Amino acid sequence: QVQLQESGPGLVKASQTLSLTCTVSGASIRSAGYYWSWVRQPAGKGLEWIGRFYTGGITNYNPSLKSRVTTSVDTSKNQFSLRLTSVTAADTAVYYCATEEKFRGSIDYWGQGTLVTVSS
Amino acid sequence: DIQMTQSPSSLSASVGDRVTISCRASQTIPNYLNWYQQKPGKAPKLLIYTASSLQGGVPSRFSGSGSGTDFTLTISSLQPEDFATYYCQQSYSDSRTFGQGTKVEIK
Numbered sequence: 363q364v365q366l367q368e369s370g371p372g373l374v375k376a377s378q379t380l381s382l383t384c385t386v387s388g389a390s391i392r393s394a395g396y397y398w399s400w401v402r403q404p405a406g407k408g409l410e411w412i413g414r415f416y417t418g419g420i421t422n423y424n425p426s427l428k429s430r431v432t433t434s435v436d437t438s439k440n441q442f443s444l445r446l447t448s449v450t451a452a453d454t455a456v457y458y459c460a461t462e463e464k465f466r467g468s469i470d471y472w473g474q475g476t477l478v479t480v481s482s
Numbered sequence: 483d484i485q486m487t488q489s490p491s492s493l494s495a496s497v498g499d500r501v502t503i504s505c506r507a508s509q510t511i512p513n514y515l516n517w518y519q520q521k522p523g524k525a526p527k528l529l530i531y532t533a534s535s536l537q538g539g540v541p542s543r544f545s546g547s548g549s550g551t552d553f554t555l556t557i558s559s560l561q562p563e564d565f566a567t568y569y570c571q572q573s574y575s576d577s578r579t580f581g582q583g584t585k586v587e588i589k
Contacts, residue, residue: 408581409520409526409571411577411578414578422577422578423577425483458525467516467532467574468573475525
């Protein structure tokens with residue numbers, strides 16, 4: 363059973379960079395079977411896919427966020443991270459890290475989510 | 483981007499009702515379609531993958547069908563714990579997208 367836990371600041375100032383980390387347990391982040399993903403959800407709204415990466419070198423991002431998003435991985439800590447630059451109030455949301463099963467394309471495991479608020 | 487459109491946006495139903503939620507893709511996605519259930523304050527939960535395969539541990543009253551551009555999630559007999567918001571998601575394009583959600587409320 364894969365478990366994921368998001369961590370990072372809950373408050374970020376407008377124009378600055380949002381940084382979150384996801385700690386994975388129950389699976390190796392080097393696993394060939396998963397993409398490691400980020401999804402967000404503004405309060406009262408739907409789910410927005412941010413992006414995913416595969417430790418084999420594949421990275422895909424939402425085109426609407428691509429210019430501001432980067433992902434990275436720390437295999438020694440079994441963690442992966444999200445950076446979103448130049449944030450605005452529109453980036454205020456619950457951010458989820460998740461695993462996408464590589465061959466089915468389904469998001470099988472989710473973190474509990476962390477609320478990030480962008481303040482002016 | 484592939485756009486996913488769900489209908490209806492919300493519905494009211496009673497315990498025991500048969501409920502159907504539709505999801506339409508803006509282009510063909512063969513069977514690369516997943517369904518999730520989300521309850522307030524919780525992370526989404528996978529129900530159905532590749533259009534019609536039931537995720538382990540999910541009750542058999544949930545079923546999925548469709549291919550190409552039109553897909554359906556059916557709950558055969560609505561239970562109290564099924565009141566939630568349901569999302570479809572395409573996994574055909576490398577840029578994944580979700581539908582806007584369908585909220586199932588108690589009548």
